[in-house]
Amino acid sequence: MPSEERAEGGEDATEGRVLAGRYRLNKRIDEGGAGEVWQARDERLDRDVAIKILGPSADEAFRERFADEARRAASVIHPNVVTVFDEGRDGADAFMVMELVRGRTLRDVVADRGPLRPHEAARLVAQIAAALDAAHEAGVIHCDVKPANVIVDQQGTAKLTDFGIARAARGPREHELIGTARYIAPERIEGRAPTERSDVYSLGLVAYELIAGRPPNAEMETEDLLRVRLDGRAPSLRLARVGISEEIDRVVAKALARDPQGRYASAGAFARELLAASQRDDATGVLPPVTRPLRARGRREFHVDTTIALLAIVLVLVATLAIFASFQGRALDA
Structure with missing residues (x-):
């Protein structure tokens, strides 16, 4: 061309x-x-x-x-x-x-919908994790896991794409820094070779973005972002979105640990813990439907019965008065 x-x-x-x-x-x-x-x-x-x-x-x-x-x-x-x-x-x-996958990237999904429910985000992360585990088993490290490289088709299946800068996990590993800066692991910034846990870190950033609706430190320029990634702590989801449980925050923070050895050993291990945490979070976040207490219904029925009884008493009194008036009229005529 x-x-x-x-x-x-x-x-x-x-x-x-x-x-x-x-x-x-x-x-x-x-x-x-x-x-x-x-x-x-x-x-x-x-x-x-x-x-x-x-x-x-x-x-x-x-x-x-x-x-x-x-x-x-x-x-x-x-x-x-x-x-x-x-x-x-x-x-x-x-x-x-x-x-050819007909669908939308996760980047577009988040741009349109904003933050996803934790359990929905966890299901998507689990699919990406399955893809990464398969790649790692085949000896391939992706090196550029990000929302723009995940396509969700019309059936809701997430597909990881763009292995164009992937690295062989077996044999010599290149130290050249290639990838998208916003989704790159700290050890790659330092010039160390990528490992499977480098992909776990990037997947943690994807999970963060799906749940928070934006990437961590979204306002920072690249140079500042990389400095914070090297020197700062793992970003907290609870500071980015109200209502996130401590457990979900802890799971994502572990995937984003500064030291690769502090992260999950595999993408699948991270996804399983995130799914479990999000299911518990969704269960505690759903309020039961409000039902009227039975005794309230009893009070209402009691109120209706009382009204009917009072009306009956009034009718009896009116009838009694009418009869009394009738007898009194006859007595006067006599």
Whole structure:
């Protein structure tokens, strides 16, 4: 995809292009610093797919790593992971072919709805955790877990995507700081290699954002944010949203521990504790329906019965007076 074409014609210059003689680009659905994502048609298998494209500005080393990570991501087969079908090159462009998920990112969900109920957030976190556990079992560390990289489809299934900067969990680990600063673990800021617990930290930040409705320290610039992440304590959900239980706050804070050894050993372990805590929190937060006490109903019925009795007494008195008046009238006539 030559940059001159993109500059002159924008999206129209690329729409309809066929990559590798097989994938026809139909619609650009996202773009960022690492490239673009397109909805495309696999004309060989007659199905819709999503394609991530690295443009000609990416250097050769990044292209090779992109292809390597596409192959690693393809090894992670799980219902909560966006499946990678293919990778290749077309001219100057490297591309990755993935499952097309029709839905919305968690970033968009939070932007539209604000904070989610803790139990709803925990169910989404549990699905992302299942995807991460599958990736870690396959030897892949994601390194960029964030709401924008989770798509929720029309059935409510969360799918983790964008393994483009993932790292091999087995073998040499790179120390280059790559990822989104707002969701990166403290040890990565220090230049240490990522581990599975680095992904747990990022998942903790996602959980925080879903429950609070915004990321921690949202008002900070990147430099200040990274400094606080290195020197400060784990952010507290109870300071961000009223009504959050101490248990939920404690579980999320453990996932966000400064020291990786202080975090949960796996994403699944974190998700299970968050689910349990949120279920207890939801149960205690639901007030029972207000019912009228039985004795109140009795008082009302007693009040009605008394009224009827009084009316009956009045009628008897009126009738008695009428009869008395009638007898008195007859006596006068006599």
